[in-house]
Amino acid sequence: MNAVSTATAAALLAAAASVAAAQSPPPTQPDPSAASSPHQRQSTSVGTEEAAPSNGANPGAASSPHQHQAMKEASRADTDEAMTAGATPATFVEHAAQTGMAEVQLAKLAMQKSSNNEVKQFAQRMVQDHTQANQELESLAKSKGINVPTKLDAKHEAMVKTLSAKSGDAFDAAYAEHMAKGHAKAVALFQSAAKSSDADLAAFAQKTLPTLEEHKQLADTLRENTHTRTASAAKSGQNR
Numbered sequence: 001m002n003a004v005s006t007a008t009a010a011a012l013l014a015a016a017a018s019v020a021a022a023q024s025p026p027p028t029q030p031d032p033s034a035a036s037s038p039h040q041r042q043s044t045s046v047g048t049e050e051a052a053p054s055n056g057a058n059p060g061a062a063s064s065p066h067q068h069q070a071m072k073e074a075s076r077a078d079t080d081e082a083m084t085a086g087a088t089p090a091t092f093v094e095h096a097a098q099t100g101m102a103e104v105q106l107a108k109l110a111m112q113k114s115s116n117n118e119v120k121q122f123a124q125r126m127v128q129d130h131t132q133a134n135q136e137l138e139s140l141a142k143s144k145g146i147n148v149p150t151k152l153d154a155k156h157e158a159m160v161k162t163l164s165a166k167s168g169d170a171f172d173a174a175y176a177e178h179m180a181k182g183h184a185k186a187v188a189l190f191q192s193a194a195k196s197s198d199a200d201l202a203a204f205a206q207k208t209l210p211t212l213e214e215h216k217q218l219a220d221t222l223r224e225n226t227h228t229r230t231a232s233a234a235k236s237g238q239n240r
Helices: 002-023 038-051 065-086 089-113 118-144 154-164 168-193 199-239
Strands: none
Touching: 065 089, 065 154, 065 168, 089 118, 089 154, 089 168, 089 199, 118 168, 118 199, 168 199
């Protein structure tokens, strides 16, 4: 009886295995459109990148090509204006005095409003160097009977007012941006004046130019650092 039962059980198991094998689907062939294919992986990657959420505008990141071009054109227009102004003694004195007074006022504003040590140290340097240069320019211009402005014009007043309305990292970034652009223009102005027909003004421009070029380098570094901090702060706020 036991032998019969064992044989019967074995037969049933064999039959069940045959049925299961018959019902199993045939092995699938590789799908050319599967994600493992190079084309599919590339398509999937592109789709993922396009769908990735934006982290918002980065103040320190490169802007659009159109904005880059606009900034280059604006900078070129400023430097061209400065080169033209530097060629004539009277216009050189006017532009140099306005620029110098604005540098001092903006620097004093930065020392009051900024909590960033790098910004404060840069601003202190601006007050010191530009105050001295302003005094030398005023004395030299008066000796030649050239009028020297004693207050900011509307353009520079508006600049001070705009920065006064900012605070925190936004102020630091805006101040650094003004310093970088302003010193690029100042360097162009003094480079032109260094070739002036007025020997005394040319000598003053030549003596002051290395300091302005150093200011420009410092301002460029300050702009990069403040924009990086602003971008990091913005990204950190979005991740909270």
